[in-house]
Amino acid sequence: MKLPFDNTSTRIRFVALGLLGFMLAMPFIWMVGASFKSRAEIEAGGVHIVPEEAHSENYPVLFGQQPEPVTGEKLELKFGRWFFNSIFIAFANTLIQVLTSALAAFAFARLEWRGRDSVFLLYLATMMIPGLTLMIPNFQVMVWLGFLNTYHGLIIPASFSAFGTFLLRQFMLSIPKAMDEAAHIDGASKWQTFTDVILPLTRPGLIALALITFIFQYQQFFWPLIMLNDQQFFPLPVGLLELDSTYGQQTELIMAAATITVTPLVILFVIFQKFLVRGIQLGGVKG
Numbered sequence: 001m002k003l004p005f006d007n008t009s010t011r012i013r014f015v016a017l018g019l020l021g022f023m024l025a026m027p028f029i030w031m032v033g034a035s036f037k038s039r040a041e042i043e044a045g046g047v048h049i050v051p052e053e054a055h056s057e058n059y060p061v062l063f064g065q066q067p068e069p070v071t072g073e074k075l076e077l078k079f080g081r082w083f084f085n086s087i088f089i090a091f092a093n094t095l096i097q098v099l100t101s102a103l104a105a106f107a108f109a110r111l112e113w114r115g116r117d118s119v120f121l122l123y124l125a126t127m128m129i130p131g132l133t134l135m136i137p138n139f140q141v142m143v144w145l146g147f148l149n150t151y152h153g154l155i156i157p158a159s160f161s162a163f164g165t166f167l168l169r170q171f172m173l174s175i176p177k178a179m180d181e182a183a184h185i186d187g188a189s190k191w192q193t194f195t196d197v198i199l200p201l202t203r204p205g206l207i208a209l210a211l212i213t214f215i216f217q218y219q220q221f222f223w224p225l226i227m228l229n230d231q232q233f234f235p236l237p238v239g240l241l242e243l244d245s246t247y248g249q250q251t252e253l254i255m256a257a258a259t260i261t262v263t264p265l266v267i268l269f270v271i272f273q274k275f276l277v278r279g280i281q282l283g284g285v286k287g
Contacts, residue, residue: 028262029049030049031255031258031259031262032255032259033049033050033051034051034251034252034255035058035059035252035255035256035258035259036051036054036055036056036058037051037052037055037252037255038051038053038055038252039250039251039252041053042251042252043251055252058252058253058255058256059256059260061253061256062077062079062243062253062256062257062260063077063079063080064077064079077231077239077242077243078231078232078234078239079239079243079257079260081231081232081234082231082234082235082236082238082239083236083260085233085234085235085236086218086235086236086237086261087218087264088151089151089154089155089217089218089220089224089235090213090214090217090218091214092151092155093154093155093158093159093213093214093217094210094213094214094217096155096158096159097158097159097160097161097164097209097213098164098206098209098210098213100159100160100161100164101160101161101164101165101167101168101209102168102199102202102206103194104123104160104165104169105164105165105166105167105168105169105171105172106172106194106198108120108123108165108169109168109169109172109173110172110180110193110194110198111190120169123162123165124162124166126162127162127163127166135222135223135226138157138223139226139227142156142157142227147227148227148228149227149228149229149230149232149233150233151233153227154220154223154224154227154228154233154235157223158217161213164209164213167205167208167209168202168205168206168209170205171201171202171204171205172198172202175198175201175202179197179198179201180193180197180198183196183197204275207272207275207276208275208276211268211269211272211275211276212276214268215265215268215269218235218236218264218265219237219265220235220237221237221238221241224237224238225238225241236257236260236261237261239257240254240257240258240261243257
């Protein structure tokens with residue numbers, strides 16, 4: 001019986017992919033290892049990954065449950081609050097963006113109205129505008145609305161997505177029109193067709209969009225940085241900057257904080273990776 005590794009070229013590909021995967025994973029492996037090292041061990045240098053002596057107290061220190069081992073003082077950080085903020089903001093943005101994208105995609109894919117395709121092209125054209133050019137106008141609007149240092153100021157600007165609309169529209173275009181006609185014959189309204197027929201058939205796309213949106217919003221840094229100056233509302237990326245700037249170069253604590261920050265994303269990807277890949281693939285089937 002011939003094994004798949006018998007071919008020389010196949011072996012070379014697997015070795016190359018293995019080396020590439022190892023190189024990509026090394027920074028994350030080192031990050032986790034460094035989160036269990038003492039500051040002295042990190043400052044001593046070296047490239048070893050496994051700590052000589054595990055220091056699990058780095059994690060309770062972040063949450064103020066134990067004093068910092070070098071100075072003996074408790075850090076005045078709201079790390080638990082920052083973690084909640086990141087999850088809450090990402091979840092709220094994901095929920096709203098998936099809903100608005102699904103409604104817009106349904107209008108562009110299943111409803112017949114004058115100028116539909118032209119409006120859709122104009123809608124897609126907004127993806128060509130660099131996000132940084134909209135920072136100042138969005139900031140001025142948030143100031144006018146009084147949304148500085150609030151969750152509203154972080155959620156409302158991300159409530160609509162041209163990319164999400166495009167992705168779900170591609171899914172809906174792949175659904176036969178006969179499904180709509182059958183629902184109409186059975187007496188279903190447009191809204192019932194949307195909720196009872198189209199949305200269930202678009203589930204892979206909805207899951208893919210939800211994952212992409214959650215991951216993107218979870219790691220947002222620049223917009224929260226200019227919108228917030230109250231630690232109470234900081235998400236994790238801004239909190240990491242606060243940790244570094246306030247308490248200096250404490251690498252072991254920064255690595256522990258980074259490990260906590262990355263963990264939810266890794267768990268999400270491991271659980272839903274097949275939905276993510278399948279959703280993106282199916283979303284590009286029909287134009």
